[in-house]
Amino acid sequence: MSQRILLTGATGLVGTQLRADLRAAAPDAHLVGTSRSGSRDGTVIAWDMAASSPPPAELAGPWHVIVNNAADVRWTMAPEDALRANVTTLDGLGSVANPNTHVIHVSTAFATGHTGSTASEHLVDYRNTYEWSKAAGERLAAERFARLTIVRPSLIMGRRADGHAARFAGLYVLLRGISSSTIPAVPAASGAVIDMVPVDDFTQFLRQLALGTAPAADGEAGLLDALPAAGAPRVFTFANGPEAPLVSDVVPAMVDALNAWRAERDLVPFGQPKLIEPDAWDRFFLAFAREHLTARQQRSLDLLRAYEPYLQLSEYRPATHVVRDVLPSITASARYWADTFPRLAGMPLRPWKAKAETTEEATV
Numbered sequence: 001m002s003q004r005i006l007l008t009g010a011t012g013l014v015g016t017q018l019r020a021d022l023r024a025a026a027p028d029a030h031l032v033g034t035s036r037s038g039s040r041d042g043t044v045i046a047w048d049m050a051a052s053s054p055p056p057a058e059l060a061g062p063w064h065v066i067v068n069n070a071a072d073v074r075w076t077m078a079p080e081d082a083l084r085a086n087v088t089t090l091d092g093l094g095s096v097a098n099p100n101t102h103v104i105h106v107s108t109a110f111a112t113g114h115t116g117s118t119a120s121e122h123l124v125d126y127r128n129t130y131e132w133s134k135a136a137g138e139r140l141a142a143e144r145f146a147r148l149t150i151v152r153p154s155l156i157m158g159r160r161a162d163g164h165a166a167r168f169a170g171l172y173v174l175l176r177g178i179s180s181s182t183i184p185a186v187p188a189a190s191g192a193v194i195d196m197v198p199v200d201d202f203t204q205f206l207r208q209l210a211l212g213t214a215p216a217a218d219g220e221a222g223l224l225d226a227l228p229a230a231g232a233p234r235v236f237t238f239a240n241g242p243e244a245p246l247v248s249d250v251v252p253a254m255v256d257a258l259n260a261w262r263a264e265r266d267l268v269p270f271g272q273p274k275l276i277e278p279d280a281w282d283r284f285f286l287a288f289a290r291e292h293l294t295a296r297q298q299r300s301l302d303l304l305r306a307y308e309p310y311l312q313l314s315e316y317r318p319a320t321h322v323v324r325d326v327l328p329s330i331t332a333s334a335r336y337w338a339d340t341f342p343r344l345a346g347m348p349l350r351p352w353k354a355k356a357e358t359t360e361e362a363t364v
């Protein structure tokens with residue numbers, strides 16, 4: 001029997017790239033993709049894994065491998081929404097896996113929250129409901145699936161060479177904010193690191209795990225076992241580790257890429273946003289902003305709030321599989337974003353001023 005692989009979250013950033021990778025590397029495999037809404041062309045089957053209804057007949061097993069990418073990645077969810085998206089979905093998956101299925105569960109390098117572990121059930125031990133729900137998802141997966149590999153990537157951006165991304169989440173919000181002149185400054189501790197991996201580096205690792213050709217952890221020789229031992233979940237972290245770039249290098253690289261794109265269109269460049277120490281940001285900048293800035297500028301700052309914890313990490317994520325040299329792919333990702341949203345990327349520069357002085361007219 002050819003290898004049967006079920007991929008959830010197949011329409012997302014990771015799932016779209018992984019589907020293409022698996023098709024190219026294993027054309028003979030029986031690969032089925034599923035997502036909450038399915039795809040318009042019908043090649044991805046619709047299935048809301050958090051709903052109580054049984055999965056569609058096409059998803060009946062047996063599956064050799066299930067790669068579980070499905071998740072809601074927003075950092076601002078209400079607790080019940082986060083649990084439904086990132087924990088209840090595993091109940092649904094339980095009905096299509098059997099004890100011999102290799103379940104590859106995609107989590108996040110940040111599922112260990114503030115404590116460095118996924119053990120805590122308390123929201124206060126995590127930066128947000130997303131991390132908290134992903135930790136709960138890991139705990140439930142370990143109970144439910146006999147042959148389990150948990151993979152924790154750090155923040156995911158576009159493809160290494162061309163920046164291509166099927167969806168834009170996470171730090172793309174900075175690009176949006178800078179382009180719309182609503183983020184004049186970024187709250188980042190000096191020396192803060194940020195950990196980001198290109199989506200195709202990550203899907204290469206997932207594909208290798210699914211096909212039994214994944215490399216052992218850094219510093220160890222050979223390949224990982226194709227199938228984890230029963231009852232002994234494996235956990236891998238796919239991240240920059242000690243190679244993580246500084247926020248103070250990443251933000252300028254993004255803005256430079258955006259400005260290079262603008263220069264090709266004879267548009268005025270954006271200035272580099274100032275990096276402000278978190279303490280000064282909270283005490284002075286936000287206090288000023290609340291009093292003087294326009295509603296639109298304040299909405300943008302509210303959006304940025306969710307990102308602040310990820311711009312203030314003084315220590316790098318320990319990684320079993322270290323992803324190096326990511327700055328060029330940050331540039332490629334910013335450029336791809338600009339190509340995808342040319343109206344936003346090409347917006348006129350609007351100086352950041354207090355409400356009384358601000359006109360809604362674009363000012364160059």
Ligand SMILES: NC(=O)c1ccc[n+]([C@@H]2O[C@H](COP(=O)([O-])OP(=O)(O)OC[C@H]3O[C@@H](n4cnc5c(N)ncnc54)[C@H](OP(=O)(O)O)[C@@H]3O)[C@@H](O)[C@H]2O)c1
Pocket residue numbers: 008009010011012013014015034035036037038047048049050051068069070071072073084085089106107108109134153154155156157167169170
């Ligand atoms: N993006 C990142 O920076 C990042 C970083 C670390 C870890 N991760 C992890 O990587 C995995 C993939 O993330 P991603 O960025 O590719 O996410 P994404 O682009 O937001 O895609 C999420 C996918 O999950 C599906 N989904 C959501 N809720 C579902 C439900 N109730 N039932 C069935 N399918 C559902 C979506 O289907 P529809 O499109 O039909 O709604 C979509 O296909 C997730 O486990 C995430 O936690 C992501």
